[in-house]
Amino acid sequence: MIFKKKTQFILHKFQKILVAYSGGLDSTVLLYNLVKLRKIYPYIKLRAIHVNHNLNFYSNQWSKMCFLQCQKWNIPFICKNIILNKKQGNIEEKARLERYKIFNDFIENNEIIVTAHHLDDHYETILLFLKRGSGLKGLSGISQINIINKLRLFRPLLDISRKELLHYAINNNLHWVEDQSNLNNKYDRNFLRNVILPQIHNRWPFFKKSVLKTSSICREQEELITELLNSVMKRLIQSNNSLFFIPLYKFSIVKRNSIIRKWIEFNQCQMPSKKILSIIWKNIVCSKSDYKSYLKIGIYQIRKYNFHLFCIKNFFTLKNKVYYWSNISLPFILPNNLGKLFILNKYKKNTLQIRKPKNKEKVYIKFFVTGEYFFLNNMKKKTKIHDIWKKLNIPIWERYNIPLLFYNNLFIAELKNNIVTLEGNDNKEKIFIFWNKKNIN
Known part of the structure; x- marks a missing residue:
């Protein structure tokens, strides 16, 4: 078995x-060894997932080969097809993000994702992060155990070189897919692997060992910084994962940047450069506006509200959208994957009691109504909706996706915080509305 003893010991603890x-x-050698491990520990439940990116003429053929191999080794096989836009952005990064989304969709409780990253991947990743101007975190390379978007990842081949994997595969008569795109040097990793590194190793045979040694030192220093900042981070990071930034004004630039970087890492956003950290401080933290200033980092946005920094996923705004709920006896499926609205005949936890619509009243769901005045709970005077949002401490980006219930043009309820208008509430017949916010996909 190609796994080192320590790795094998860790793997056999995972039952799924x-x-x-x-x-x-790489992944063929990994899967083959996991099959061998399953023979030693029969309680291990092993599954394989294949993502067909449809980027190669032979993609479908490779999917079929993977299916047949899993069938031969008696492994449940999952295949997911995706279509990526080759013309927009970094195709490698987009493919990686899509893969992890799919992993998240198919992962079972107490199951761990195992990937075939090896020592050469680790080495190349360090150099690519060096090219980007990364700090200690990037120069630490790939972690053997990691958590990405709540997915637990383990990389059992990380201490094994590709050369060792190749020899092992040949000696065990394994068959694998050869992706010709690995020879395309327009991709940074391929250019580094095929053009730059052979020349470096020819000149400095010790270079790889030195880089890995430096990476180990960087990892130790990164762990030390984390340990030293731990107590500060616990005070500043709130229960909603936001960062209270007022104390940062008193810190040195170095300490301030380290805290923001650690907070961004905590939110599992890609690590920012020094320039990005400067933009976050000057253009967001020090900005007078809580609404207009934000920064996109990958699939996330950095925003501020009420002296807190937020790291949120990019969202599709429903601002000014209006939807007609034609039959309230049937559930209303909200757009943007926000869940469903139900009308109930009796009270249930987290339901809102409102009057039943009159015969001539049509029911509408609207989003982010601006410039209007409404009643807030039992207030006797109408209040501007902007002030209602502010009073309830709701950030601007959340306001876009909160459903507002209307009968004709009469505001009835804001469903997140149970704001109910007093107008027209004299109807004695009541109904109960329930918002099921679970992902409906």
Whole structure:
């Protein structure tokens, strides 16, 4: 078995393993060894997941090969097809993000994702982060155990070189997919692997060992910084994962940047450069506006509200959208994957009691109504909706996606915080509305 003893010891503790299986050399060796491990520990539940990116002419053929191999080794096989826009952005990064979304969709409780990253991947990643101007975190390279978007990841081949994997595969008569795109040097990793590194190793045979040693030192220093900042981070990071930034004004620039970087890492957003950190401080934290200033980092946005920094996923705004609820006896499926609205005949926890619509009243769901005045709970005077949002401490980006219930043009309720208008509430017949916010996909 190719796994080191320590790695094998860790692996056998996991009773449910989902293998990211591309069909290439690395993942084939990984899957083969996990099959051997399953023979030793029969309680291990092993599954394989293959993502067909449809970026190659032979993509469908590779998917079929993966299926047949899993069938041969008696492994449940999952295949998911995706279509990526080759013309927009970094295709490698987009493919990686899509893969992890899919992993998240198919992962079971107490199951771990196992990937085939090896020592050469670790080495190349360090150099690519160096190219980007990354700090200690980036120069630490790939972690063997990691959590990405609540997914637990383990990389059992991280201390094994590709050369070792190739020899092992040949000696065990394994068959794998050869992706010709690995020879395309327009991709940074391929250019580094095929053009730059052979010349470096020819000149400095010790270079790889030195880089890995430096990476180990960077990892230790990063762990030390985390330990030293731990007590401060616990005070500043709130229960909603926001960062209270007022104390940062008193800190040095170095300490301030380290805290913001650690907070961004805590929110599982990609690590920012020094320039990005400067923009966050000057253009967001020090901005007079809580609404207009924000920064996109990958699939996330950095925003501020009420002296707190927020790291939120990019969202599709429903501002000024209006939807007609034609039959309130049936559930209303909200747009943007926000869940469903139900009308109930009796009270249930977290339901809102409102009057039943009159015969001539149509029911509408509206989003982010601006410039209007409404009653807030039992207030006797109408209040501007902007002031209602502010009073309830609701950030601007959340306001876009909170459903507002109307009968004709009469505001009845804001469903998140149970704001109910007093107008027209003299109807004695009541109904109960329930918002099921669970993802409906």
